Amino acid sequence: MVPSVPTPAALPKALDAPTGSGDGARAVTTVEDSVLLVRAQAGDVSAFEQLVERHQQKVFAMASRMLRSDDDAAEVVQEAFLAAYRKLPEFRGESAFGSWVYRITANFALMRLRHRKVSLTVEEPDGAPNFNERGSLIDDVADWSRDAEEQTLDAELRKAIDGATAKLPEDHRQVFLLRDVEGLSYEEIAQVTGDSLAAIKSRLHRARLAMRAAIDQFYAERAG
Amino acid sequence: MSESSTCQSCLALLVDYVDGQLPDDVRAKLESHFHDCQPCEDFLATYRATASVCRKALERTIPESVAAKLHAFIRDELCNKSKA
Ligand SMILES: [Zn+2]
Numbered sequence: 001m002v003p004s005v006p007t008p009a010a011l012p013k014a015l016d017a018p019t020g021s022g023d024g025a026r027a028v029t030t031v032e033d034s035v036l037l038v039r040a041q042a043g044d045v046s047a048f049e050q051l052v053e054r055h056q057q058k059v060f061a062m063a064s065r066m067l068r069s070d071d072d073a074a075e076v077v078q079e080a081f082l083a084a085y086r087k088l089p090e091f092r093g094e095s096a097f098g099s100w101v102y103r104i105t106a107n108f109a110l111m112r113l114r115h116r117k118v119s120l121t122v123e124e125p126d127g128a129p130n131f132n133e134r135g136s137l138i139d140d141v142a143d144w145s146r147d148a149e150e151q152t153l154d155a156e157l158r159k160a161i162d163g164a165t166a167k168l169p170e171d172h173r174q175v176f177l178l179r180d181v182e183g184l185s186y187e188e189i190a191q192v193t194g195d196s197l198a199a200i201k202s203r204l205h206r207a208r209l210a211m212r213a214a215i216d217q218f219y220a221e222r223a224g
Numbered sequence: 225m226s227e228s229s230t231c232q233s234c235l236a237l238l239v240d241y242v243d244g245q246l247p248d249d250v251r252a253k254l255e256s257h258f259h260d261c262q263p264c265e266d267f268l269a270t271y272r273a274t275a276s277v278c279r280k281a282l283e284r285t286i287p288e289s290v291a292a293k294l295h296a297f298i299r300d301e302l303c304n305k306s307k308a
Binding site: 040045048049052053056057060061064065070072073077078081085114129131134135136137139140141142143144145148149153157158162176177180181201204205208209211212215216 | 230231232233235237238239244261262263264265266267269270271272273274275277278279280281282283284285286287290291293294295297298299301302303
C-alpha cells in the first residue's frame with residue numbers, strides 16, 4: 001500500500017526554518033539529531049525511527065490545526081515523514097531536521113487543503129472594531145489580556161477559540177495559524193501560499209480581529 | 225496620517241506596529257495616541273494577547289494510536305524499501 005507522495009520537485013517551494021522549532025532541550029540527554037541524521041542517511045532505519053519519534057508531536061499538532069482533522073493529520077504526517085526519508089540524500093543539514101520535516105508537513109497539509117477546497121469563501125471574518133464618524137473607537141473594550149495569558153486556559157474558552165478558528169475563511173485561517181500559532185515568517189508564508197505580503201498582512205489582521213473578538217465575547221459573557 | 229490620528233487610523237496599522245515595522249514618526253504618533261486613549265490601549269493589549277492565548281487553546285497531542293500507526297507505517301515502508 002503505497003500512498004501517493006509527490007516527488008520533491010512537485011512540492012511547493014520549501015520554507016526556511018520556522019522560528020524556535022524547539023529541538024534544543026532534548027540534545028542534552030540524547031544523541032543529537034544531526035548524528036541520527038547521518039546514521040539515517042547511511043541507511044540506519046532505527047536512527048530514522050528515532051527522528052520520527054522526536055518530531056512526531058510537533059508536526060502532528062501543526063497538521064491537525066491546519067486540517068482540523070486528526071485523521072487527515074495522521075495521513076499527512078505519514079506522507080511527510082516518508083517524503084523526508086526519500087529526500088534524505090538531498091538534505092544538506094543547513095537547517096535542523098526538525099524544521100525541515102516541519103516544512104515538508106506544512107507543504108503537504110496545504111496541498112491537501114487545496115484539494116479539499118470545494119468552494120472559495122469570499123466573505124470577510126467578523127470582529128472588526130466599530131468606530132464613529134470621527135474615527136473614534138466606540139466599542140466597550142475590556143483588557144482581559146493578563147487574565148487570559150496567565151491562567152491555565154478555561155475549557156470553555158478553548159472551545160470558543162476552536163469554534164472561532166473554524167469559522168474563519170480558509171485563507172484567513174491558514175495565514176493566522178502559520179503566523180501566530182506556528183511562528184512562520186511572512187516570507188515563508190508567501191512561499192507556501194503564493195500570496196503577496198500585503199494580502200497576507202491584511203488577512204492576518206482580519207483574522208486576529210476575529211479571534212480577538214471571540215475571546216472578548218467569552219470574557220464579556222462570563223462577566224455577564 | 226497627515227490628519228490627526230484617530231482610533232481607526234491607528235488600529236489599522238496594528239500588524240506593522242506589533243511587528244515593529246513602522247517608521248519611527250508613525251510609531252511615535254501611534255504611541256502618543258495609545259497613551260491618551262484607554263480604549264485603544266486596552267484594544268492593543270488584547271490584540272497582542274490573542275496569538276498567545278490561541279496558541280495555548282489550539283495545542284494538540286498526537287494520540288497514542290496515531291503514533292503507533294505512524295511507527296508501523298514507517299517501519300513497513302523503510303524495511304520494504306531496503307529489501308527492494
Ligand atoms: Zn483611540
